[in-house]
Amino acid sequence: MNDFQFHRPASLAEVFDLLESYGGDARLMAGGTALVQQMKQRLAQPGHVVSLGGLRQTPGLASIDAAADYHGAVRIGALCTHRQVETSPVVQRQIPLLAHAFRQVATPRIRNMATAGGGLVHGDPNQDPPPALIALGASVILTSAKGQRTLPVEQLFVDYFETAVRPGEVLTGILAPPLPPGAGAAYLKFLPRTADDYATVSVAVVITPGRNNTCQDVRIALGSVGMTPVHATQAESRLRGQPMTQDTLRACADAVAEEIDPLDDYRGSAGYKREMAQVFTRRALNQALAAAGQPGRPG
Numbered sequence: 001m002n003d004f005q006f007h008r009p010a011s012l013a014e015v016f017d018l019l020e021s022y023g024g025d026a027r028l029m030a031g032g033t034a035l036v037q038q039m040k041q042r043l044a045q046p047g048h049v050v051s052l053g054g055l056r057q058t059p060g061l062a063s064i065d066a067a068a069d070y071h072g073a074v075r076i077g078a079l080c081t082h083r084q085v086e087t088s089p090v091v092q093r094q095i096p097l098l099a100h101a102f103r104q105v106a107t108p109r110i111r112n113m114a115t116a117g118g119g120l121v122h123g124d125p126n127q128d129p130p131p132a133l134i135a136l137g138a139s140v141i142l143t144s145a146k147g148q149r150t151l152p153v154e155q156l157f158v159d160y161f162e163t164a165v166r167p168g169e170v171l172t173g174i175l176a177p178p179l180p181p182g183a184g185a186a187y188l189k190f191l192p193r194t195a196d197d198y199a200t201v202s203v204a205v206v207i208t209p210g211r212n213n214t215c216q217d218v219r220i221a222l223g224s225v226g227m228t229p230v231h232a233t234q235a236e237s238r239l240r241g242q243p244m245t246q247d248t249l250r251a252c253a254d255a256v257a258e259e260i261d262p263l264d265d266y267r268g269s270a271g272y273k274r275e276m277a278q279v280f281t282r283r284a285l286n287q288a289l290a291a292a293g294q295p296g297r298p299g
């Protein structure tokens with residue numbers, strides 16, 4: 001690891017000052033689970049590491065709340081650990097899909113350190129929370145010395161390990177809406193190797209049945225199938241407004257193959273992942289429908 005100066009500011013204002021002073025030579029550190037690995041491998045060699053650990057007492061940064069001014073969304077502070085999200089009574093009650101997705105990350109040891117914000121800014125397409133957040137239609141709050149902006153989670157991911165976070169910005173929170181009334185959801189992580197591995201393929205589905213067994217709305221997002229998490233909008237359009245039979249569910253699941261571009265790696269070849277993406281999307285659609293109390297009818 002290269003030599004670096006460690007800073008532990010106690011306020012966001014101090015963080016912004018440090019980012020301004022050291023520019024591209026500074027890196028934020030939250031849980032450190034990804035950054036320290038990158039520094040050990042010399043993939044990152046910052047001269048200044050700015051810890052966010054001293055900000056956990058800052059209101060809203062390490063807490064989860066469902067206040068009315070978020071239009072029904074649950075606000076998750078960026079410094080909440082994965083374990084905090086997974087075990088939060090508010091998340092478990094209002095968005096069980098999210099509690100489940102955060103629980104799929106690695107081991108309790110990692111989940112006790114890794115933060116919700118750090119995970120997103122890491123920008124790894126193999127992570128578990130992003131597909132669930134995209135399927136829910138969640139947004140992130142990015143704060144800088146100049147103010148705040150919100151961005152849909154799917155727009156956060158621009159390329160392999162690259163996000164839309166601008167220099168000087170800190171991800172301060174996640175706004176996760178609850179499921180629409182009557183909707184069902186599922187997150188499936190295909191793990192053929194070990195239980196604590198990254199996904200070979202992962203799929204999150206939120207589906208809202210309409211009248212006469214038609215699909216009123218559906219959102220599908222996948223992980224480990226390309227350079228970024230993928231929101232499968234074309235596959236969704238194959239099912240939205242259609243009768244929900246096993247045939248239409250299969251056609252929708254098969255259509256994800258056109259929207260993904262998996263990489264060959266030791267978790268599987270690109271072709272294998274493409275097939276598994278279809279299989280697991282079909283399973284996730286059926287599981288989400290069952291959760292909505294409407295198992296898909298035979299075609």
Ligand SMILES: Cc1cc2nc3c(=O)[nH]c(=O)nc-3n(C[C@H](O)[C@H](O)[C@H](O)COP(=O)(O)OP(=O)(O)OC[C@H]3O[C@@H](n4cnc5c(N)ncnc54)[C@H](O)[C@@H]3O)c2cc1C
Nearest residue numbers: 028030031032033034035106114115117118119127128171
């Ligand atoms: C052994 C191991 C197994 C893992 N398995 C899984 C898995 O199965 N599924 C999965 O989803 N993930 C997995 N992960 C990845 C893990 O989820 C990430 O390492 C973790 O979420 C990163 O969070 P952190 O708080 O530790 O981030 P850090 O390491 O502190 O930071 C990560 C990046 O985000 C930046 N950053 C941090 N916080 C902020 C912020 N608030 N605003 C702006 N930038 C910020 C940092 O500068 C850095 O670039 C695994 C990691 C390890 C080490």
